[in-house]
Structure formats: structure tokens, C-alpha cells
Amino acid sequence: MQQDADQIMSGEILRELAEMREMMTARRDGGRRQLDESIEQAGKTPFARQIQLAVIPPKCNLPVFTNIFDGSICAVHHIREYSWSLLQWEENDAVLCKYFHASLTGEALQWFEGLPVGTIRSFHHLQNIFLGQYINNNMLRPGIEKVFSLRRRINESLRSLTTRWRIMCSEMARRVDEGNLILAFINELFPTDLLYTEIFRTKDTITMAELREFQEEYLTLEEKQAITNANEENASLLPRTANAIASTS
Numbered sequence: 001m002q003q004d005a006d007q008i009m010s011g012e013i014l015r016e017l018a019e020m021r022e023m024m025t026a027r028r029d030g031g032r033r034q035l036d037e038s039i040e041q042a043g044k045t046p047f048a049r050q051i052q053l054a055v056i057p058p059k060c061n062l063p064v065f066t067n068i069f070d071g072s073i074c075a076v077h078h079i080r081e082y083s084w085s086l087l088q089w090e091e092n093d094a095v096l097c098k099y100f101h102a103s104l105t106g107e108a109l110q111w112f113e114g115l116p117v118g119t120i121r122s123f124h125h126l127q128n129i130f131l132g133q134y135i136n137n138n139m140l141r142p143g144i145e146k147v148f149s150l151r152r153r154i155n156e157s158l159r160s161l162t163t164r165w166r167i168m169c170s171e172m173a174r175r176v177d178e179g180n181l182i183l184a185f186i187n188e189l190f191p192t193d194l195l196y197t198e199i200f201r202t203k204d205t206i207t208m209a210e211l212r213e214f215q216e217e218y219l220t221l222e223e224k225q226a227i228t229n230a231n232e233e234n235a236s237l238l239p240r241t242a243n244a245i246a247s248t249s
Helices: 002-040 049-052 076-086 092-097 106-113 125-132 136-147 160-169 179-189 194-200 210-249
Strands: none
Touching: 002 049, 049 092, 076 125, 076 179, 092 125, 092 136, 092 179, 125 136, 136 179, 160 179, 179 194, 179 210
16 A cells, blocks of 8 residues: 555655656746747847948047937937037948937837838938927928928038028028027038037027028138139239249240
């Protein structure tokens, strides 16, 4: 009888051990699957392949962003501050794209992480999507996207940029408010521009009429500087011309 009882107990212990092994195996397999899914999810990025594969330059360290966007502040101002903090890398799409999430928090970061995988082709593309998401008036979004697509061309004069901006303002009249038109212009000035220095401090309160007055003032300065530079260049050529005439006479 004792032997039968021992056998029954041994059988129960063996069954319990087998059940425990099955549970541990299932838990281990489930944990491995969860880990694999987490790794796969972490590897997903909204950036296109050329952005994903681009290498961040070794000297490009992540700056300390003083303006962290949570969805409740001005999106245009955030883009401006972010671009300014990475000004020396303004031509490097990989840097501007890959660091952007570090300037977001809360709902804005969740929005970024929810972007479709592999869809962002450039920082300009990301900027347009970001502004489209966080500019409140849906009726103005098509106009807003056009306004903030204004780009200063290489070596473009202030006169040319201002002319293109004014034409755009005429086209966007009643579709985009003056505040965003003004910010779009300021956004395309260089921080080293005298005009930028003049109006940046009052960018949130400056009126369209005041901006146009500043534009005219600095357009005049630009044109006077161009004349001065041309005169200096011509003057520097005079001795060479005189020497050339003397050598042939």
C-alpha cells in the first residue's frame, strides 16, 4: 500500500514538474516574441531609406534644446528655434530629421512616433507635415503650407526675396493671416542679416506695415552697399589698366 501511495505521489510530482516546465517554456517563448516585437517596433522610423542610412557627422553633437514642443505652443516658432540651434547643419537633412524628435515631448512626440514608416523624405517634408498638424485653423492649412514653403535661394538678394514674398502675400490674401505671413518672411532671413536682428525681437508684435517699412530701409542699405562694392572693385582695377596702357606705349 505504501509503495502504491509513493508511486501516486511521484506521479503527481512529475506531472506538476512537467506543467511547470511547460509554463516556463511558454513564458520564455512569449517573452522572446515580445522582445522580438519590441525590437522590430523600435527599429521602425518615419524616415525614408536615404535618411535612415545617412551617417551623422562625428562632430555633430545633440544640442540642448531650450524650446521643447508639446503641441501647445507656436509651431512656427518651434521650427525656427530648432533650425537655429542646428544652424551649422542646415544643409544636412539627416541631422535635422534624426534629431527632431528630441525637441518634442508629450502629445507631439506621440504624433511623431505615429507617423507612417519610411514616408519622410527630407526635413522640408517633415517641416510641412509638422506645421500642417499643429497650425490650428484647418481652413488655412493649404495656404499655410505654401507660405512656409518659401525658400531663400543661394546668394539671393534681399530685394529678390522680398519681391517674391510680396507676390506670395498678394496670392494668399484672406487665406492666411498677416501674423503667419510675417513669420514666413522672418523664417527665411539669416540670423546674420541686419534686418533679422532688427525685427526678431518684435516678431510676435510687428505689423505688416512696420515690416514693409523695415524692408524698404534695409533694401536701400543693400543697394547702397552694392554700389559701394562696385565702385571699390572698379577703383582696384584702375592701376592695372594704367599699367597695361603704359606697357604697350
